[in-house]
Amino acid sequence: MENGHGAVRQLRYLPAVGSAYGVETLTFAALRAMDVHQRRVQPQRPDFHVFALVGSGAGAHEADFHDYRLGEGSAVWIRPGMVHRWSDIDGCDGPLILFRPGALHGFTTAEASTPVCWQLDRQRLPLALLAADHLGHEHGAAVHTPRLASPALLSHLLAALILRALPDTPAATGATRSGGPRAEVFRVYRASVEEHFTDWHHVADYARALGYDVRTLTRATHAAAGTGAKEFLDQRILLEAKRLLAHTDVPVRSCARRLGFRDVGNFTAFFRRQVNTPPAAWRAAYSTAGARGV
Template structure:
């Protein structure tokens, strides 16, 4: 039985934590060991940044294919499925940190952590301040200078601030304010991410946040355009779709892992929200999602096989 692989670091068994809370290396040093292809996987508690100084590649982010080029900056939070194919001429860095270390670095910047909760692909212009910070980070990580650790930590904080500014600028204005509804909504998102497999109702989340179910619905509609129940269902659906596309779990197994009492109930839930049965979605989704590859650099491989990593 194959699920979506969960790695600590590119194929390292997830039971082996990083020696420190931070790890960094060149893209080439790791990916060339795997014929320049990192197959779809996810991390349980690690957040990653990949930055391409020169060269090209492709990224798979939650089933969406992104073309990578010079200046591409990819942010991958925990739990999100991702994979990469790089051209052999790629020159870039990979930074991996624990989510707790991220929160530590951003402790003095309230409201910034939620900006790192979704995968991002940003293009950083050569003259952008963030590009300069990334270049300095690479220089420092390749050096053996005194106080290297302190310098890397400071540069990493600057990197996070730069990424947060880009994310904040692209966020809808109504979600930028640090108002009480916005804080309650972030609490709801964090609880939902932790408990979505438990099939909790709206009253559970509202009580945990300290609001009424009516208030929670109002907040969700104001900030996300959907009711709290719709957001709960959407989170469960997203995980079901990941498992259908990237694992070989059968329908009953997927239903059980998501808290459904039987496969029939899960299938009706899925069909109501997508208009397709789980089996039809798996077949059509995989047909539309061939293995991503760089022309003339790698031979195309079947996406179902890519999930076997």
């Protein structure tokens, strides 16, 4: 991993020497040992996935303006682009898996709808830890004995771990269905939103570019993410607006311009419609809460 600049550390996926397989394993203890200056407690934005299991201990984590208490059995899944920080993991133990988006296939629905943090029960936790341990051993073997390396094997073991740990939701039961027309439609829509949300604010723009009609995008998004295509797009724009307001000192007018709004009035109206508060007031309230440790 390497760091960028600014209030939020931009983390790039740079695997350890001999570990160029798109998957890397470590532990909370290893993270603490390599982070002696405790940069982990500051906001960071990885361009890779982080999946963690708390096998023992307790702590705290924050991701995109939500606080999570961690305890035995907690699972955490940070997706690329999320702004998060390990508020307090000094007492946590368990595995962490870092992986590139391409290392996990067929999880479109799970990535979109699984929460950032959830709890495994006493039956599932040992099995999930066993799956993580298996992945860790195979990763170690690949690093120390390259002839044993198999990116496909690591990818399958990673998928097995995620499947074992996913919460019991309708999304989890269909998480491995990489095929199917709606899953594919949502996959390309989500990727397009991620690429163009600062320029295209209407679902019709994506429909034209992708060759689908708006109704098809709406149905596919609702099936995968539980929300309509327009709400999905608006929430992505809103999230980025909150990130800019919370983690930078960029003026509201410049935030509007970065997010593709023609003028600050349109941006303010959009933000107020979503959170019932104008952006400047939201920023001030967030800064005050942060200063108080809320």
